[in-house]
Amino acid sequence: MSATNVEILKIFIPFIILLLIVGFYYILATRNLIRILLGVEIITKAALLAIIVVGYVTNNIPLAQSLAIIMIIIEVFVVAVAAGIIIQIYKRTGSVDARNIRNLRG
Amino acid sequence: MNLILAMLVILIVAALMVVFSSRLLMGAISLAVTSIMVTLLMFKLNSPFAAVFELSICAGLITVIFITTISFVKPVAEEDLLEIRKRRIKKYMALPVILIIAGVVMSFVIKPMILALPATGQETNFANVLWNLRQVDILGQAIILLVGVFGIVVLFKEGQKK
Numbered sequence: 001m002s003a004t005n006v007e008i009l010k011i012f013i014p015f016i017i018l019l020l021i022v023g024f025y026y027i028l029a030t031r032n033l034i035r036i037l038l039g040v041e042i043i044t045k046a047a048l049l050a051i052i053v054v055g056y057v058t059n060n061i062p063l064a065q066s067l068a069i070i071m072i073i074i075e076v077f078v079v080a081v082a083a084g085i086i087i088q089i090y091k092r093t094g095s096v097d098a099r100n101i102r103n104l105r106g
Numbered sequence: 107m108n109l110i111l112a113m114l115v116i117l118i119v120a121a122l123m124v125v126f127s128s129r130l131l132m133g134a135i136s137l138a139v140t141s142i143m144v145t146l147l148m149f150k151l152n153s154p155f156a157a158v159f160e161l162s163i164c165a166g167l168i169t170v171i172f173i174t175t176i177s178f179v180k181p182v183a184e185e186d187l188l189e190i191r192k193r194r195i196k197k198y199m200a201l202p203v204i205l206i207i208a209g210v211v212m213s214f215v216i217k218p219m220i221l222a223l224p225a226t227g228q229e230t231n232f233a234n235v236l237w238n239l240r241q242v243d244i245l246g247q248a249i250i251l252l253v254g255v256f257g258i259v260v261l262f263k264e265g266q267k268k
Contacts, residue, residue, distance in 0.1 A: 006221050007107075008107075008110075009221055010216055010217065010219070010221070011107070011110065011111065011114070012114070013212070013216055014208075014209060014212040014213065014216060015114040015117065015118060017208065017212060018118055018205050018208060018209060019117065019118065019121055021201075021204060021205060021208055022118070022121045022122060022124075022125060022201065022205070023121075025125070025198075025200075025201050025204065026124070026125050029197055029198060032130075034130055034172070034175060034176065034179065035130070035133065037172075038124055038133055038134070038137055038172070041137055041164075041168065042121050042124060042137070042140065045117075045121075045140055045141065045144050045164075048144060048156075048160070049144055049147060049148075052147070052148050052151050052153050052156060053151060055151075055153070056151040056152060056153070061151075061152055061153055061232075062230060062231060062232040062234070062235040062236075063235050063239070063240075064153065064156070065153045065155045065156040065232055065235075065236075066232065066235045066236040066239075066240050066243070067240075067243075068148075068153070068156035068159070068160075069155065069156055069159050069236070070240070070243050070244075070247055072156070072159045072160060072163050072164060073159075073163070073247055073250075073251070074247065074250055075163075075164070075168070076163055076164075076167055076168060076171075077250055077251060077253075077254030079168050079171055079172075080171055080254060080258055081254055081257045081258060081261070083171050083172070083174070083175040084257065084258050084261035084262060085261060086175060087175060087178050087261075088261055090178060090179055096179055
C-alpha cells in the first residue's frame with residue numbers, strides 16, 4: 001500500500017464515521033417512519049463509500065465495485081418494501097408515527 | 107486531493123440537510139444530493155461501474171420511491187410548519203456539536219495511526235469478478251429481487267375477501 005493510499009484512507013475514514021453518526025442520530029431521534037428510512041439510506045451511503053475506498057486503497061477495485069453494485073440493488077428492494085409497509089401503516093393508522101404501531105407489543 | 111475533500115464536506119452538509127429539513131420532500135432531494143456526491147467520489151476512486159449504478163438507482167430510483175411515498179402521506183399544514191421547524195432544531199441541535207467533537211477527536215486519533223491493509227489485487231477484470239467470483243452473490247441477489255417483488259405485490263394487494 002503506497003503512502004498516497006494511506007493518505008486517502010486517512011481522509012475518508014473520518015468523513016465516513018461522521019456520516020454514520022448522522023445516520024444513527026437521525027434514526028434514534030426521529031419517530032417518523034419515512035425519516036427513519038432516510039436515516040437508513042444515509043448509513044448505507046457511508047457503508048458503500050467505505051467499501052469503495054477500501055477497494056481502492058488495497059488495489060482491488062473490481063471486487064469492491066461488484067460488492068457495491070450488489071449492495072445498491074439490495075438497498076433498492078429494502079427501500080421499496082419498506083416504503084410499501086409505510087404506506088400500508090399510513091392507510092391503517094392514519095399516521096407515519098412509529099409510536100402508533102405498538103399493537104403487536106406483548 | 108482538495109477536490110475530494112470539498113466533495114466530502116458537501117456530502118456531510120447534504121446529509122445534515124436531510125436531517126434538518128422540516129419538509130420531507132426537501133429531505134428526499136437532499137438525499138439525492140448525497141447520492142450524487144457519493145457518485146462523484148466513486149468516479150474519482152476509479153469505480154465507474156459502481157458510480158453509474160449509484161447515480162441511476164440511488165439518486166434516481168430511490169428518490170422517486172421516496173417522493174411517491176411522501177405524496178401518499180398527508181402534508182404538514184403551513185401554519186404548523188414554523189412550530190415543527192423550531193421543534194426539529196431543538197431536537198437535532200446536539201448533532202452538529204457531536205459531529206464537530208467527533209471530527210476533532212478523530213483528527214487526533216487517525217492521523218498518527220499506522221494503517222496496514224493487505225494488498226490483494228489479483229483480479230483486474232470487473233466482469234470476471236462479478237460473474238465468476240461472486241456467483242453466489244448474484245444468485246442471492248436474484249432471490250432477494252424475487253422476494254422483494256412478491257413482498258410489494260402482497261403489500262399492495264387489495265382486500266379480496268370483500
